[in-house]
Amino acid sequence: MLTYMLTRVFRAALTILLVMTFAFVVLRLSGDPAAIMLGPDAPTDSVDAFRAEWGLDDPIWKQYFAYLKSIAQLDFGISMRDRSSAIMLVLERLPATLALTVPTLLIQLGIGIPAGVYAALHRQSVADRGVIMLSIFGFTIPSFVMGLLLVLVFAVTLGWLPSGGQDSWRHAILPILTMSVGGIGILARFSRSAMIEVMGQPYIRTAMAKGLSWRDVVWKHALPNASVPIVTIVGFMVGSLIAGAVVVESIFSWPGIGRLLIVSVSNRDLAVVQCLLLVIASSMVIANLCVDFAYGLLDPRLRAKTTAH
Amino acid sequence: MTFVSIRDLKVAFDGVHVLHGIDLTVARGEAVGLVGESGCGKSVTWLAALGLLPGKATVSGSVTVEGQQLIGAARASVEAVRGGRIAMIFQDPSSSLNPVRTVGRQICESLALHRGLDGRARRAEAVRLLDMVGIPDAARRVDLYPHEFSGGQCQRVMIAMALAGEPDLLIADEPTTALDATIQAQILDLLSTLRRETGMAMVFISHDLGAVGAICERVNVMYAGRIVESGDIAPMFERPRHPYTQGLFDAIPRLDGTRNRLIPITGTVPDPRRMPDGCAFAPRCTKASAFCTDTRPDLKPQTDGRDLACFHPVAHQQTVAGEERRRIPA
Ligand SMILES: Nc1ncnc2c1ncn2[C@@H]1O[C@H](COP(=O)(O)OP(=O)(O)OP(=O)(O)O)[C@@H](O)[C@H]1O
Ligand SMILES: [Mg+2]
Numbered sequence: 028m029l030t031y032m033l034t035r036v037f038r039a040a041l042t043i044l045l046v047m048t049f050a051f052v053v054l055r056l057s058g059d060p061a062a063i064m065l066g067p068d069a070p071t072d073s074v075d076a077f078r079a080e081w082g083l084d085d086p087i088w089k090q091y092f093a094y095l096k097s098i099a100q101l102d103f104g105i106s107m108r109d110r111s112s113a114i115m116l117v118l119e120r121l122p123a124t125l126a127l128t129v130p131t132l133l134i135q136l137g138i139g140i141p142a143g144v145y146a147a148l149h150r151q152s153v154a155d156r157g158v159i160m161l162s163i164f165g166f167t168i169p170s171f172v173m174g175l176l177l178v179l180v181f182a183v184t185l186g187w188l189p190s191g192g193q194d195s196w197r198h199a200i201l202p203i204l205t206m207s208v209g210g211i212g213i214l215a216r217f218s219r220s221a222m223i224e225v226m227g228q229p230y231i232r233t234a235m236a237k238g239l240s241w242r243d244v245v246w247k248h249a250l251p252n253a254s255v256p257i258v259t260i261v262g263f264m265v266g267s268l269i270a271g272a273v274v275v276e277s278i279f280s281w282p283g284i285g286r287l288l289i290v291s292v293s294n295r296d297l298a299v300v301q302c303l304l305l306v307i308a309s310s311m312v313i314a315n316l317c318v319d320f321a322y323g324l325l326d327p328r329l330r331a332k333t334t335a336h
Numbered sequence: 337m338t339f340v341s342i343r344d345l346k347v348a349f350d351g352v353h354v355l356h357g358i359d360l361t362v363a364r365g366e367a368v369g370l371v372g373e374s375g376c377g378k379s380v381t382w383l384a385a386l387g388l389l390p391g392k393a394t395v396s397g398s399v400t401v402e403g404q405q406l407i408g409a410a411r412a413s414v415e416a417v418r419g420g421r422i423a424m425i426f427q428d429p430s431s432s433l434n435p436v437r438t439v440g441r442q443i444c445e446s447l448a449l450h451r452g453l454d455g456r457a458r459r460a461e462a463v464r465l466l467d468m469v470g471i472p473d474a475a476r477r478v479d480l481y482p483h484e485f486s487g488g489q490c491q492r493v494m495i496a497m498a499l500a501g502e503p504d505l506l507i508a509d510e511p512t513t514a515l516d517a518t519i520q521a522q523i524l525d526l527l528s529t530l531r532r533e534t535g536m537a538m539v540f541i542s543h544d545l546g547a548v549g550a551i552c553e554r555v556n557v558m559y560a561g562r563i564v565e566s567g568d569i570a571p572m573f574e575r576p577r578h579p580y581t582q583g584l585f586d587a588i589p590r591l592d593g594t595r596n597r598l599i600p601i602t603g604t605v606p607d608p609r610r611m612p613d614g615c616a617f618a619p620r621c622t623k624a625s626a627f628c629t630d631t632r633p634d635l636k637p638q639t640d641g642r643d644l645a646c647f648h649p650v651a652h653q654q655t656v657a658g659e660e661r662r663r664i665p666a
Contacts, residue, residue: 251437252436328435
């Protein structure tokens with residue numbers, strides 16, 4: 028189990044490194060920060076001074092190693108824009124993003140899984156058809172369309188909720204709703220099919236043949252087995268939540284790390300973008316890591332496989 | 337003394353009828369065989385009786401356990417019969433156990449439900465049961481998961497679980513089909529020993545007529561969703577009357593090794609969606625007349641005490657010793 032965990036952690040670290048390297052290269056090749064920061068009409072000597080100051084004239088491999096070295100010393104660089112610490116800029120914005128993503132995740136889990144399980148246990152019922160239809164609707168509509176639709180209905184037409192900003196909890200409602208819909212759809216669909224699959228297994232018939240009540244069959248025998256595929260999909264969703272916040276934050280002018288990312292990318296504020304990507308990549312990788320460990324806890328067969336390695 | 341009585345049991349899946357009115361009884365303490373080719377409805381009969389079929393199945397008829405009706409009964413009253421009065425073990429032991437619970441917990445569940453045991457006594461009883469069904473080192477292995485047992489051991493665990501409820505009747509649905517020959521014999525031996533010790537009744541579902549002959553006192557032969565012949569084991573083995581029963585016997589490999597005696601029944605089981613009008617076996621029957629293809633024979637009591645559904649039963653001039661066909665498991 029320990030070697031299994033170590034290899035997983037090692038693989039996770041490697042993934043993050045790859046993402047960072049890729050981002051580093053793409054960012055350096057896709058535009059000159061000096062031109063963007065200083066404007067197209069800046070005098071050549073001030074451009075040269077800027078490039079020299081930020082080491083932009085060095086060959087890319089040299090810049091890359093300098094970057095790795097500072098990361099290793101937990102120095103994440105400073106913003107080219109206002110020279111404040113890049114990591115501090117990101118951390119300042121993180122709570123705002125978490126204020127959207129955490130409730131979103133809870134809503135997705137709280138509605139998606141029960142809806143899917145209920146539909147699976149009442150197949151062909153009106154509720155089942157409703158869940159299928161709504162879940163397809165939920166995950167096929169892109170979040171920006173959903174966001175605009177909600178703004179149109181609840182902010183513009185009905186005037187019940189504000190359409191943007193971060194002044195009160197009421198401002199969070201529409202962004203959270205927008206983010207939740209897709210995940211609820213995916214989770215409902217996955218939970219439903221996982222549960223249908225499990226309910227058709229011979230061991231469920233055995234549990235019923237024993238004389239267990241329907242409730243116990245579902246709670247003690249079906250759900251623990253269905254939870255393995257469900258956890259997989261939850262892992263994916265958690266990983267993509269922060270990435271998904273980028274879109275929603277810009278629709279609703281929510282000052283989280285998503286907005287910061289968009290601003291920093293268009294400014295070519297390299298250190299800040301790198302830092303943000305590090306946070307986003309880490310959140311995905313950590314989510315996957317948690318899923319791997321959860322597998323071991325949920326399924327003894329996987330546990331056995333991992334100790335054998 | 338009838339324990340379970342099934343009358344005119346019919347089952348359809350999405351409108352396709354697979355059981356066309358099954359009548360059978362099981363008395364207290366007796367062992368009854370249920371034989372027939374794959375797909376004839378042996379499993380469905382008992383799954384329907386216990387309400388274990390998926391929701392898309394429509395079930396009608398009557399199944400009574402000491403007078404208590406199960407078909408259409410409230411869920412709770414059917415649950416009270418399952419496991420405690422009638423237990424069932426299945427064809428594929430490995431996938432019939434829940435992979436994420438230890439075998440001990442799965443047995444303990446039955447013990448809590450039917451015997452009200454808890455704590456240390458319950459665990460001790462689980463270990464005793466595992467020991468009784470022949471799991472070596474039961475005290476340690478009670479905490480293992482099903483994937484840590486072989487197929488034969490999983491079937492033993494299933495048997496232990498069934499015994500945990502101290503049932504009056506055990507339905508053994510092809511308990512050895514998925515296992516290899518030596519293990520088959522061991523499981524059959526275990527089942528007949530347990531029956532002798534506990535005095536419970538048993539329904540033994542099988543393709544293996546030899547095993548049925550060794551274990552059971554009576555046998556029902558099923559074909560395409562109907563019982564075509566039933567009666568006491570010895571006369572059935574000596575003088576099978578239905579051509580289908582005769583065919584099943586001819587298809588058994590003989591111990592004396594004379595290969596030419598192995599005569600398979602020609603043709604295949606009819607598709608449930610396209611049942612012949614008359615006798616379902618007529619298209620494969622060497623004795624079938626035009627009457628057989630038009631009119632369906634009902635299962636009728638015969639003068640020799642058995643029930644038979646055939647217009648042209650086998651007349652017995654040639655006698656093959658019935659004893660020879662009854663293989664005693666090792
Ligand atoms: N869940 C189901 N859905 C649809 N049809 C089914 C279902 N279960 C059984 N059947 C059909 O019912 C018929 C009888 O099946 P059953 O499982 O009782 O056969 P069996 O006699 O037990 O065969 P075997 O010896 O292979 O176990 C078959 O035609 C089968 O296709
Ligand atoms: Mg079967």
